Amino acid sequence: xxxxANPSILRVTWLWGLLIAATxxxxxxxxxxxxGVDTRWSGTAVLVIAFLKARVVFLDFMExxxxxxxxxxxxxxxxxxxxxxxxxLYWRVA
Amino acid sequence: xxxxxxxLCIWSAILFVxxxxxxxxxxxxxxxxxxxxxxxxxxxxxYQGRTWQIRLGLFLMMGCSGLVCAFVAAITVAIKRMEKxxxxxxxxxxxxxxxxAVFLIVPCLVWTAAAxxxxxxxELTLLLNDVGWIMLFMPFTTFVVQNIAIGLAxxxxxxxxxxxxxxxxxxxxxxAVLFIPGGLxxxxxxxxxxxxxxxxxxxxxxxFLSWYLVMFVVLxxxxxxxxxxx
Amino acid sequence: xxxxxxEPARHLPGxxxxxxxxxxxxxxxxxxxxxxxxxxxxxxxxxxxSQHALNQRCGALNTIFMLTSSWCVAIxxxxxxxxxxxxxxxxLVGGMACAVCFVVVKIFEYQEKIAAGITLTSNDFFMxxxxxxxxxxxxxxxxxxxxxxxxRSLYAPVSHTSVRTLESGACFWHMVxxxxxxxxxxxxxxx
Numbered sequence: 001x002x003x004x005a006n007p008s009i010l011r012v013t014w015l016w017g018l019l020i021a022a023t024x025x026x027x028x029x030x031x032x033x034x035x036g037v038d039t040r041w042s043g044t045a046v047l048v049i050a051f052l053k054a055r056v057v058f059l060d061f062m063e064x065x066x067x068x069x070x071x072x073x074x075x076x077x078x079x080x081x082x083x084x085x086x087x088x089l090y091w092r093v094a
Numbered sequence: 095x096x097x098x099x100x101x102l103c104i105w106s107a108i109l110f111v112x113x114x115x116x117x118x119x120x121x122x123x124x125x126x127x128x129x130x131x132x133x134x135x136x137x138x139x140x141y142q143g144r145t146w147q148i149r150l151g152l153f154l155m156m157g158c159s160g161l162v163c164a165f166v167a168a169i170t171v172a173i174k175r176m177e178k179x180x181x182x183x184x185x186x187x188x189x190x191x192x193x194x195a196v197f198l199i200v201p202c203l204v205w206t207a208a209a210x211x212x213x214x215x216x217e218l219t220l221l222l223n224d225v226g227w228i229m230l231f232m233p234f235t236t237f238v239v240q241n242i243a244i245g246l247a248x249x250x251x252x253x254x255x256x257x258x259x260x261x262x263x264x265x266x267x268x269x270a271v272l273f274i275p276g277g278l279x280x281x282x283x284x285x286x287x288x289x290x291x292x293x294x295x296x297x298x299x300x301x302f303l304s305w306y307l308v309m310f311v312v313l314x315x316x317x318x319x320x321x322x323x324x
Numbered sequence: 325x326x327x328x329x330x331e332p333a334r335h336l337p338g339x340x341x342x343x344x345x346x347x348x349x350x351x352x353x354x355x356x357x358x359x360x361x362x363x364x365x366x367x368x369x370x371x372x373x374s375q376h377a378l379n380q381r382c383g384a385l386n387t388i389f390m391l392t393s394s395w396c397v398a399i400x401x402x403x404x405x406x407x408x409x410x411x412x413x414x415x416l417v418g419g420m421a422c423a424v425c426f427v428v429v430k431i432f433e434y435q436e437k438i439a440a441g442i443t444l445t446s447n448d449f450f451m452x453x454x455x456x457x458x459x460x461x462x463x464x465x466x467x468x469x470x471x472x473x474x475x476r477s478l479y480a481p482v483s484h485t486s487v488r489t490l491e492s493g494a495c496f497w498h499m500v501x502x503x504x505x506x507x508x509x510x511x512x513x514x515x
Contacts, residue, residue, distance in 0.1 A: 008402075009399050009402055009403075012395060012398045012399060012402070013395070013399075016391060016392070016394075016395035019391045020388060020391060023384065023387050023388065023391070023508075026508075026509060026513055027380075027384055027513070029513070030380070030512070030513035030514070030515065035515070039515050042515065043513075043514050043515050046509050046513045046514055046515075047509055047510075047514065049509070050505050050506050050508070050509030050510075050513075051506070053505045054502045054505050054506060057394065057498050057501055057502045057505065058498070058502060060398075061394050061395070061397075061398045061494075061498040061501070062337060062494075062495045062498045062499075063335070063337045063491075064337070066333070066334060066335050067334060067335065067336050067337055068334050068336055069334070071336065071343065074347060075350075078347075078350050078351075078354065081354070082354045082357060082358070082506075085358050085361070086357060086358065086361045086510070089358070089361035089362055089364070089365045090361060090364075090365070090514070092365045259341070260339065260340075260341040261340065261341035261344045262341075263341065264341045264342055264343075264344045264345040265344050265345070265348070267345055268344065268345045268348040268349060271349065271352070271462075271463075272348075272352060274459075274462070275455070275459070278444075278455070281444050281445055281451075282445075282451070285363070285448065285451065286359050286363075287451065287455060292355065292359060293355075293356070293359075297352075297355070
């Protein structure tokens, strides 16, 4: 057996199911869910869901959960920086 | 003796970057870029106002671009050490890199033609100015081929240790990707993909110049090591 | 370079150098996303108006293809580690099939837009739409090449080196997936 991070196939599979479900939820937010209050809250949900999905991809598909911390932190920082900048720009009134 | 000449070629990258930036920035004022939306009178005024600075800046930019050939030769020698057999990537890099040098020199000559008679019809100055910008920022193709050739050669290197660190290979492939949006300047006069935009001017220019610095550092180390081994 | 028999708790997936490319690419796309959001915030009404012309079903379908492809490749890495190269190759074929479906849907989508007279120069929104999805599509094609390369390399019995190569390629592919997830939200879903 070759060493390396080895979360089970089952785990990756249910995370895949979770990602598909998150896509469906994001679709719902994109099509009126939560728009009753302010459309921008559903937009915020869409963005937050996207970056949570991205996080699952790099933590469990790229297996950064088990990688040297610096690399994981680099991706976490990317996620936080990009997500927060996009949210600020999204809420900005020109 | 050989190593000394090799190092000379490698150092030419630094001279190129310094002189090119000097010509582009404080002299010609081509940094920040002219706007593709600027009218003929506006562009003509730039050439009339700073005629000799633009001439001198372009003279320096053109003059140092020949050094790129020497640097390309240094890369060629490094790739030759990596490749087994006929060395197809060695030749790809050599020819693409040489063509790349041409597309640094020719735009400077076109702009020089604009600065040569600054009092000619503004429409003609505008035309020459356009041609220069398009020639310098649109032809990504030779640079991309050169970077991919370097990338593949570094990653295919079976020497232990490898001639250049493997990350240099991935770095070159990444640079290749960054140059591609430049080709789309033909469609836009405003926004990030116009020749004055982030993804055509600023990112490629910074990456282009830093690429020389990165390649300088790793090639210099490789040349010194090869010189010691010989 | 050498793996100790007692593997440390932390394992770097793929070779170190590939992360130069992945992090660099993430940086470039971050700049593209932020530029898009900035121009959108200056002209929200027109961006939302143009967005109505997008085929959201195609976007969602492609998200499913991309996620599934990534999942297949993640499993391929896991089964290759325990030496099951044939199974790993099959999972990679699954990943490639999803990637091909992604490309087909994308081509259909582009063709639909062009038939409706919507091109790169129609307006700012569509400039970003074509540029972002086009650059991403270029990465998908590149990734498809990587998957084919990995699939071929798995004809040989696995070694530490070949698993590391597999991990490097897989991480690149997951990055392509990650970028699409953000693109889908930004271009297709955001109101």
